[in-house]
Amino acid sequence: MGAAQSGGQAQKYQDLADKTGFSTEQIRKLHSRFQYLTQDEDTLRREHLENLTNLALNPIKRQIIEAFFDKRNLGQNEKGCLQEIGFEEFVTVLSVFRPTKPRTAEDKKKTIKEEKLRFLFNMHDTDNDGVITLDEYRRVVEELLSSYETIEAETAKAISDAAMLEVASVTVGRMSPDEFYEGITFEQFMQILKDIEIETKMNVHFWNLDTRTMHCGK
Structure with a gap:
């Protein structure tokens, strides 16, 4: 059972890597980050980002947080915002910040x-x-x-x-x-x-x- 779950997780990481351009190791680290932010919940909400130390003094903190929930940034052909997002949406937004490869x-x-x-x-x-x-x-x-x-x-x-x-x-x-x-x-x-x-x-x-x-x- 454990091996099957591990294999399923590895495939999910690979699928996200193929979709976003991240490596599977980067996806794994991002998943750890996501779990830390949500306290192991399945979805991320605005309040999970509100108290981030490295966002606290950012003058455009509000816009940065809203960007994670903006449907336009999630590959959806519609306007408006979501109330919460899953890990795939979280990675999709962060993929915009992926450094350009040599x-x-x-x-x-x-x-x-x-x-x-x-x-x-x-x-x-x-x-x-x-x-x-x-x-x-x-x-x-x-x-x-x-x-x-x-x-x-x-x-x-x-x-x-x-x-x-x-x-x-x-x-x-x-x-x-x-x-x-x-x-x-x-x-x-x-x-x-x-x-x-x-x-x-x-x-x-x-x-x-x-x-x-x-x-x-x-």
Whole structure:
């Protein structure tokens, strides 16, 4: 019986490895992490992530947590959020942060970069309408600046307003005269970040992963 269960678990790990690009050893470590977070329950809920030490001081903690429950990040062709997720969904979200392997083909790198940018876009498109409004963008900048104790609230607001106007000037400049400016589309978002090597910066080093902490790559 034990051997059969072990074999079944190994096959599940292999299936997830094939689906996400992780190794079976990384899947095993992630499963330990999942069990630690959920206290051996079958599903993960928001409250399981709320008290994580390495998220406590993150200025966009709320967006990061919500990203795990966003149906758009789970390969589902629908909008909205789930109340809880299983281990497969947990791994699916984390696969976005999988480091790019050496000697990855250029077309594959392009796909990986687009997937990561889509994930970031979804985090900021909080109302799921396919557009990051200037107000949504400004809130993100303000939240990021809030982690700096030396920056006062009014200064943070001024900086976020300036950032919002800069993005607007970039995107409006590419619009036709009859278009109405509503915010940043995903295509414009990709253009704004086209020079950022997001595929190498947005990752998690899984070889350092244990049941206590995650180490984010630079």
